[in-house]
Structure formats: structure tokens, C-alpha cells
Amino acid sequence: MGVSWRCCDATACRAAGGAALRQRLEAEVGADRVKPVGCLRLCGMGPLAAADHADGSTELVGGVAGERRLDLAHPFFLLQRSVVLERCGLVNPNSIEDAIAQGAYAALDRCRQLAPQAVIEQVERSGLRGRGGAGYPTGRKWQLVAAQASPTRAVVCNADEGDPGAFMDRAVLEGDPHRLLEGMAIAAHAVGAAEAFIYVRAEYALAIERLRTAIAAAEARGVLAGLPIQLRIGAGAYVCGEETALLHSIEGGRGTPRPRPPYPAVSGLWGLPTLINNVETFAAVPAILREGGDWYAAMGTATSKGTKVFALSGAIPHTGLIEVEMGTSLRTIVEAMGQSPPGQVKAVQTGGPSGGCVPAALLDTPVDYESLQSLGSIMGSGGMVVIDGAMAMPELARYFMRFCVDESCGKCLPCRAGTVQLAQLLDRFVERRATAADLVQLEQLCGMVKATSLCGLGQSAPNPVLSTLRFFRAEYEAAIAGPIAAPIAAPIAP
Amino acid sequence: MTGAQLPAQLPVRLSINGLVVEAAAEATLLQAIRSAGLQVPTLCHLDGLTPVGACRLCLVVIEGHPKLEPACVTAVADGMVVHTHTPELDTYRRMAVELFFAEGNHVCAVCVANGACELQAVAVEVGMDHSRFPYQYPRRQVDASHPLFSLDHHRCILCTRCVRVCDEIEAAHVWDVGYRGSSCSIIAGLDQPWGEVAACTNCGKCVDVCPTGALFRKEDGSGEKQPHPERAQQLVEARTEHHWHNQ
Numbered sequence: 001m002g003v004s005w006r007c008c009d010a011t012a013c014r015a016a017g018g019a020a021l022r023q024r025l026e027a028e029v030g031a032d033r034v035k036p037v038g039c040l041r042l043c044g045m046g047p048l049a050a051a052d053h054a055d056g057s058t059e060l061v062g063g064v065a066g067e068r069r070l071d072l073a074h075p076f077f078l079l080q081r082s083v084v085l086e087r088c089g090l091v092n093p094n095s096i097e098d099a100i101a102q103g104a105y106a107a108l109d110r111c112r113q114l115a116p117q118a119v120i121e122q123v124e125r126s127g128l129r130g131r132g133g134a135g136y137p138t139g140r141k142w143q144l145v146a147a148q149a150s151p152t153r154a155v156v157c158n159a160d161e162g163d164p165g166a167f168m169d170r171a172v173l174e175g176d177p178h179r180l181l182e183g184m185a186i187a188a189h190a191v192g193a194a195e196a197f198i199y200v201r202a203e204y205a206l207a208i209e210r211l212r213t214a215i216a217a218a219e220a221r222g223v224l225a226g227l228p229i230q231l232r233i234g235a236g237a238y239v240c241g242e243e244t245a246l247l248h249s250i251e252g253g254r255g256t257p258r259p260r261p262p263y264p265a266v267s268g269l270w271g272l273p274t275l276i277n278n279v280e281t282f283a284a285v286p287a288i289l290r291e292g293g294d295w296y297a298a299m300g301t302a303t304s305k306g307t308k309v310f311a312l313s314g315a316i317p318h319t320g321l322i323e324v325e326m327g328t329s330l331r332t333i334v335e336a337m338g339q340s341p342p343g344q345v346k347a348v349q350t351g352g353p354s355g356g357c358v359p360a361a362l363l364d365t366p367v368d369y370e371s372l373q374s375l376g377s378i379m380g381s382g383g384m385v386v387i388d389g390a391m392a393m394p395e396l397a398r399y400f401m402r403f404c405v406d407e408s409c410g411k412c413l414p415c416r417a418g419t420v421q422l423a424q425l426l427d428r429f430v431e432r433r434a435t436a437a438d439l440v441q442l443e444q445l446c447g448m449v450k451a452t453s454l455c456g457l458g459q460s461a462p463n464p465v466l467s468t469l470r471f472f473r474a475e476y477e478a479a480i481a482g483p484i485a486a487p488i489a490a491p492i493a494p
Numbered sequence: 495m496t497g498a499q500l501p502a503q504l505p506v507r508l509s510i511n512g513l514v515v516e517a518a519a520e521a522t523l524l525q526a527i528r529s530a531g532l533q534v535p536t537l538c539h540l541d542g543l544t545p546v547g548a549c550r551l552c553l554v555v556i557e558g559h560p561k562l563e564p565a566c567v568t569a570v571a572d573g574m575v576v577h578t579h580t581p582e583l584d585t586y587r588r589m590a591v592e593l594f595f596a597e598g599n600h601v602c603a604v605c606v607a608n609g610a611c612e613l614q615a616v617a618v619e620v621g622m623d624h625s626r627f628p629y630q631y632p633r634r635q636v637d638a639s640h641p642l643f644s645l646d647h648h649r650c651i652l653c654t655r656c657v658r659v660c661d662e663i664e665a666a667h668v669w670d671v672g673y674r675g676s677s678c679s680i681i682a683g684l685d686q687p688w689g690e691v692a693a694c695t696n697c698g699k700c701v702d703v704c705p706t707g708a709l710f711r712k713e714d715g716s717g718e719k720q721p722h723p724e725r726a727q728q729l730v731e732a733r734t735e736h737h738w739h740n741q
Contacts, residue, residue: 237674254671259547259567410652410671410678412548417593420676421627441626448589451562451582452550459561 003029006089007049009036010174011206012167012320017064018047024065025049035098038088038175041077044319045070050089075336076318081299083307084283085323088175093210096217099178105223107289108182111189112225119190120146123285125293127305132158132241132278133351133380134456135304135369141275144265145191148273153193155184156250156269158278159200159207160234160241163352164403166383168309169279171321173200173207176283177214181229183282186289188227191275196227199246201234208233238407242455243276245409256411257455278381280309300326304368308382314349315388316340324367331363334386347387347471351380353400353407354460356467357387376467378460393468393475398426400464404457415458418449422465429479436480443469508574517570524552524565527578534578535587535616537594537705538653539566542726543662546654551587551616554578562586584620591617592625597676599631599648600706607707608717613651630676637682639689643701643711645680650708652678655726656700663729668694680708699725 007022026034040048045062048070052058062068082088092098099105111119124139145153157180161169172180184196200208211231218224232250239245240255247269249255268274284306288296297305304326313319316338324333330348334340347357350367356377358365365371369379387396401423410416425442428434446462446469453459469476503519510530517526522545527534538549545566553562557575562583565576577583594600594613602608617623634647657669657680668691672681683691701709702722710719728739 239674256671259564405675408675410673410675411546413550413590413593413651416652416676416678417597420630421593421596424628444585445589445627448586452553452586452590454547454550 002033003051003053004033004035005029005049005051006035006037006040008038008040008047008089009093010039010171012039012043013046013048014206016046020064021047021049021066035092036094037090038093039085039171039321040089041080041322042070042318042320044317074318074339075332076320076322076339079328079332079337080323081307081325082323083287083296083299084172084179084280084309085175085321086287087179088171091176091178093175093177094213096178096214096221096223099176100223103290104178104286105182105218107286108185108189108223111186111289116146116190116192119186119289122289122293123190126284126288126296127293127300127303128281128284128288128296129304129369130277131280131284131308131381133354133378135379138277138281141265141277142187142191144263145193145273145275148266150273152195152272153191154269154272154274155188155191155193155196156246156264156274156276157184157196157198157282158241158243158246158276159198159204160238160246161204161279161381162201162238162241162407163354163381163383164400165311165313165349165385166352166381167311168321168382170204170207171309172279172283173204174210177207177210178218179283179286180211180279181214181218181224183285184229185224185227186285187275187277187282191273193275194227196229197232197250197269198229199232199234199240199250201240202236237409238403239409239455239457242457245455246276247274254409256409257457259454280382301366301368303370304379308367308379310367310382310384312338312384312386314384314386315344315390316386326368327366329364329366330358333367333384334363338386340386344388345386346389346391347393349377349385349387349396349464350383351378351460351463352383353403354378354456354463355380355383356463357393357396357471359471376463376470378463392430393472394426394429394479397465397468398423398430401426401461404461408457408461412454412458414449414453415455415461418445418453419458419461421445422449422462426465429476432479432481434476434479439476439480442476506570506572506574508570508572508576510576511578519570521570522566523554523556523563523568523570523574523576526570527554527565527576532578533619534565535619536566537612537616537651538655540655540659540703540723540726542728542730543655543658543703546658549590549651549653551590553583553586555580555583588620588622591620591622592627594651595622596625596627596629597632598651599629599634604716605649605707606710606714606716606719607649607721610717610719610721611707612705612723632676634679637688638712639687640694640696641689641712642696643688643698643709645682645688646708646710647679648708649706650680651706652680653705654680655703655705655723656680656709659699659703659726663726664695664697664699666693666695666697669700699729702726 060070128138129135245255245257264274309323408415515530535551547564547567552565555577637645661667682688
């Protein structure tokens with residue numbers, strides 16, 4: 001027995017030349033000893049392939065010619081705790097046989113023997129909170145949907161991952177789609193739903209292809225026990241990641257949010273009580289049901305249990321996908337795993353256009369819902385962008401504000417017109433022609449848009465501005481002073 | 495016959511600006527505020543149409559709620575303590591009206607709705623005499639393709655009353671919203687000239703309920719528009735309660 005290869009066949013490695021690497025390996029050891037798999041984590045070094053040797057050892061190589069040997073004993077890999085991603089990179093995403101051989105659908109089979117209430121109890125015990133960003137307790141949401149007086153209910157997966165710098169859900173969809181289907185089927189059993197939908201963004205072409213293959217295979221084998229899971233493809237609107245806009249879009253309407261209450265748990269898809277969770281939330285469920293809620297709750301912090309997947313990118317040597325225990329410090333992620341030299345990081349941006357920047361001086365902050373929120377940022381869905389000294393903060397804030405201008409649905413005034421004015425105000429700071437009055441107006445308008453917008457998009461659109469104003473106010477004030485020779489970006493605090 | 499009817503739900507009591515107000519259990523907060531003789535500005539809301547909570551002018555403070563709530567879509571509850579005017583709300587409302595004026599091209603002096611415009615009235619109510627935000631002067635279109643009416647997009651505030659009255663009351667659904675963000679606009683049919691949309695019944699309800707001079711009768715000149723926003727509610731009452739206002 002010789003070596004067999006697992007070759008990453010996900011979007012990032014495909015873009016980096018994964019097909020050429022795979023052909024090379026197939027010519028070397030034969031096509032039957034090269035298996036396509038999902039994300040192998042260190043995307044920045046791709047294309048990646050892992051060699052499994054007969055003696056049980058594994059090595060990882062990167063580059064089209066497999067020219068870079070990568071150290072699997074590096075903290076980037078050692079500090080990971082794979083739960084959601086436990087089969088990602090090991091299983092062939094196009095093979096239901098391979099998935100079942102590695103344990104897929106076993107938890108679902110066991111759940112079917114349990115009363116729905118017993119399933120919900122395990123999810124409640126796990127302490128799992130919504131991984132889409134808001135962090136609502138998942139078990140409580142399931143309980144709420146199950147408790148509605150209705151002959152039937154619906155389960156919806158939000159796979160409209162759209163934050164700049166976020167690719168966690170894409171990795172799950174491309175690398176282990178059966179895990180999502182299993183999690184959704186468990187949820188449907190628990191809440192009493194007879195139909196299920198996955199709302200996935202059109203930009204995720206490979207994920208859509210793999211989901212179609214997976215759904216067809218799962219239905220053909222009958223593992224979903226008759227639960228129809230339908231795919232709905234988005235049309236390029238970020239706001240459709242907001243749950244009420246997403247539901248409107250599935251119903252065939254314009255993707256605009258509506259005021260809540262009623263919450264979808266009470267009145268969602270076509271008025272049915274509807275459970276909406278994101279990809280990562282559903283993908284955590286099979287492991288929770290297999291190992292028990294207490295096992296999951298043993299990981300993480302007091303209020304943020306379990307593990308979280310992050311998409312690590314930006315000005316950092318190691319970029320890619322990591323799954324770590326909640327409560328891991330930003331410093332561990334950025335300096336140990338990301339291998340950023342101390343002193344080079346200016347800030348870490350989390351939560352995308354809804355989040356904020358944690359400055360280098362606060363890198364020891366543990367990653368959990370409450371800690372990030374107390375710093376004016378948010379956990380978000382898991383995008384983590386490392387910022388270095390080359391980036392001026394007003395410019396970063398303007399990037400996210402322009403994103404919100406482009407993505408506002410236009411239904412409510414503060415988001416539609418307020419973000420336009422905010423982006424123009426930020427122009428003045430980026431171009432160093434701001435006045436003291438502009439700074440006052442910027443802060444006032446941020447407060448107004450945050451407090452009065454209809455949905456989460458508008459309510460959180462000012463966050464990147466408010467967060468950088470909080471920690472990097474000097475850069476805004478410097479833009480008032482008029483043009484000077486010195487760079488606008490403040491030096492990094494030691 | 496009345497004895498056969500189910501007893502209505504007991505009314506609830508809530509506090510609005512310190513006044514104890516009694517309201518029907520199924521009432522919205524806006525209904526309770528107005529029935530108590532109090533005022534809160536609105537633009538997208540219109541009695542008789544489904545509320546959408548889009549203009550954000552009717553936001554109020556409800557004690558114990560972490561966020562401001564739109565009175566038009568919030569249900570009353572027993573014991574609720576509501577404030578309709580706080581320094582924070584007054585500031586936000588004024589800023590909202592400024593944003594409305596800055597995002598469109600609202601020139602009262604030459605507008606058909608001058609003197610009968612709800613946007614103008616709200617500006618007076620919140621004390622907005624100019625916008626501190628730069629006027630955007632957007633390039634928009636005027637659709638004069640309909641034989642009786644015109645739509646001047648420069649004056650549209652995207653309240654969607656026309657969309658709703660046409661869909662919910664006239665059941666023609668000529669209007670909808672196209673595009674997104676600051677590019678949003680009211681569209682006729684499949685984004686066609688209004689006059690080419692065969693579904694239009696020429697009923698004029700959209701013109702009646704438009705809060706500004708965006709929709710108007712072609713014969714009206716500056717300051718001559720006579721809107722009839724009350725007609726939406728009258729039609730609903732005529733249909734549901736068989737109570738006709740012309741009898």
C-alpha cells in the first residue's frame with residue numbers, strides 16, 4: 001500500500017490551480033488514489049493536498065506542483081477544534097457513500113427514535129447560539145417553533161452568507177453538504193416541520209452544485225425520511241440574509257424586510273411557524289446529538305458554548321478557515337495561528353459591515369458574543385479580517401458604508417438616505433477636507449441610522465464608523481486639520 | 495342579533511405621555527395615540543392600508559423595550575408606558591425629514607401639492623426649515639404617459655401608499671417598487687410607461703392617497719392639487735361595514 005491523496009476541490013483551491021495539482025497527483029499515483037475533498041483550511045497556501053501514508057502519518061503540501069511542504073504541527077492546525085468541520089477535508093463531498101461511511105445520518109437515525117422534545121432538550125443543553133451573528137439561543141428558538149399551534153411548520157436554512165471576508169458557510173456547503181442536510185432533518189423532526197428550504201446565494205455556484213448532488217443522493221437513498229428539501233437561489237441581494245427579507249424572497253416577493261414581531265417562529269413562510277437557522281448552526285447539530293448537549297457545552301465560555309468557524313484573512317501570513325473553541329483570544333488566533341509578527345497588527349475587523357474593529361491593544365479579548373459586543377464589534381457570522389498599519393480607518397469605515405449604500409433595499413428612509421449621507425461624510429474624512437462640524441454630524445447621523453432603521457442592515461450599518469471612532473478617533477481628527485504630509489494612519493500602539 | 499356576537503376582548507389601559515389611555519385590545523399604538531387626541535407624525539401610514547413601518551417617523555419610546563418601536567405596526571398592551579416626544583425622538587424626526595428633503599427634489603414653490611403636502615406639513619410640525627444634509631439633486635424622470643395623471647419621481651418619497659392602494663383596494667397592482675437603495679423608484683407594470691399599462695383602471699386612487707405632489711392630475715397647476723387620503727379608509731369601511739359616506 002502506497003500513499004493516497006486528498007485533494008482540496010473547494011472554490012479557493014480551484015481558483016489557485018487545484019485542477020493542475022490533482023492531475024499531477026493522479027498521474028503519479030493513479031486516479032483511484034486521489035480523492036476530491038473540501039477545504040483543508042490553509043487556503044492562502046493553496047492549492048492544497050494531503051497525503052495519507054500507509055504508516056498512518058499525514059502530510060500537507062501546497063502549490064500547483066506540490067512544492068510547499070506545510071507543517072501540520074503548526075498552531076494553525078493544532079489549535080483547531082473541528083466539530084462543524086470534522087468531516088470537511090476528509091470526505092468526498094460528492095459521495096453520499098463516503099459521507100455515510102464517516103458517520104453521516106447516524107445521529108438523524110437515532111433522533112428519529114427520540115421524542116422531538118428530547119431532541120430539543122439536547123440542543124438546549126448544548127448552549128448552541130445562532131451562528132449567523134445575532135447569537136439567539138438555538139434551543140429556545142426550536143422550542144418556540146415547536147410550541148406554535150399549527151398543523152405544520154417549515155425549516156429554512158440561511159445560506160446567504162454575504163459579509164465581505166466571510167466564507168465559513170461556503171466551506172461547509174462545498175466540503176460536507178450532507179452534514180447540513182442531516183442537521184436540517186433533525187431540526188424538522190424536532191419542531192414538526194414537513195418542508196424545508198435552503199436559501200443560498202447565486203454567487204456560490206459550486207456550493208449549489210454540491211447541494212443539488214447531495215439532496216438528490218439523500219432523497220434517492222431515503223435517508224431524509226421523506227422530508228423534501230428545496231433549494232432557493234438568491235439574486236444578489238445582501239439584505240436577503242435578513243430573515244424576513246429571506247422569507248419574502250423564498251415566497252417569490254421582493255426581498256425586503258418587514259417589522260418584527262411577528263417573528264418567523266410565529267409567522268414565517270406563507271404564515272407558517274418557521275425555524276430559520278444559518279448553515280453553521282444546523283451543521284453543529286449532528287455532533288451535538290451524537291455526543292450529547294453536555295459534551296458541546298463543555299467547550300467554550302459561560303455564555304458562548306462550543307466552537308466557532310472563522311474565515312481568517314487580511315494582512316496576515318496564514319489565511320484560511322479555522323474552527324476554534326469559543327473564548328480563544330484574538331491574539332492566539334492572529335499571532336499563534338495566523339503567524340502575524342507581534343506589533344504588525346493594527347486591528348482585527350469582525351462581523352463585516354455590521355461589526356467593528358478591535359484594536360491591537362485589546363488582542364487578548366476572548367472571542368465570545370459578549371466580549372466582542374462590549375467593544376462595539378460583534379461576533380457576526382465569522383469573517384475576521386486582519387488590518388495592518390497601511391490601512392487608514394476612515395477609509396475602512398467608508399468601504400463598509402459604501403457596501404451598505406449598495407446593499408440597502410431602500411424600504412426605510414434612514415438606511416436608504418442616511419447611508420448615502422454617511423458615505424459622503426466619510427469621503428470628506430478620507431480626502432482630508434472635513435470640518436469639526438462634519439465630525440459632529442457624522443456621530444449624530446450614525447446614532448440616528450442605528451436607532452431608527454427598520455432591519456439589522458441599517459441598524460448595524462454605522463457600527464464600522466462608531467467602532468473606528470471609538471478606538472482610532474485621532475485619525476478622524478487629523479482629517480479635520482487639513483492636508484499635511486504625514487500619513488493619516490496612526491502608528492500602531494506597542 | 496347582537497346577543498349572538500362574541501363579546502369583544504376587554505380594552506387595555508396604557509400610559510401615553512403620562513396620560514392614561516384606554517384602547518381596544520386589537521388596536522395599534524398609533525390608533526391609541528390618535529384616539530387620545532395626541533399627535534405623532536407619519537408619512538407612509540394611511541388608515542385603510544396595510545402598515546409597512548417604512549418612514550420611521552412614528553417611532554416612539556416604550557419603557558422596557560431596548561429599541562424604538564414604530565407605533566403604526568406595534569400592538570397595544572396592558573400597562574405599556576409610551577413616550578411619543580423625547581429630545582431624542584424630536585432630533586431623529588427632524589433628521590429624518592431633512593433626509594427626505596435632501597434625497598429628492600422638493601421645491602414647494604412650484605409644486606402642485608404646495609399647501610396640501612404631507613411632507614411639507616411634517617416639516618412644519620418638526621420645525622425643519624432647511625436641511626443640514628447636502629441636497630443630492632438626483633436626476634429622476636417624469637412619467638406623463640397616462641392620459642389623466644402624471645408621476646413626477648423627483649417628488650416621490652417611496653411611502654408606497656400608491657402601491658398598496660392599487661393592490662389592496664383597487665386590486666389592479668399597477669404599481670410596485672423597482673431597483674434598490676437610493677436607486678429605488680416606483681414602477682408601473684413591468685417598469686413601463688404608466689400609460690402603457692393595461693391593468694390601470696384610471697381610478698385615480700393612487701393620486702388621491704399620494705402624500706406629496708409626486709402623483710397628480712394633469713389639469714392641476716402649482717398649489718392646485720386636492721388630495722383625498724381619507725378615501726382609502728372610506729372604501730374599506732364601505733366594503734366591510736356597508737357604511738357609505740355619500741349616503
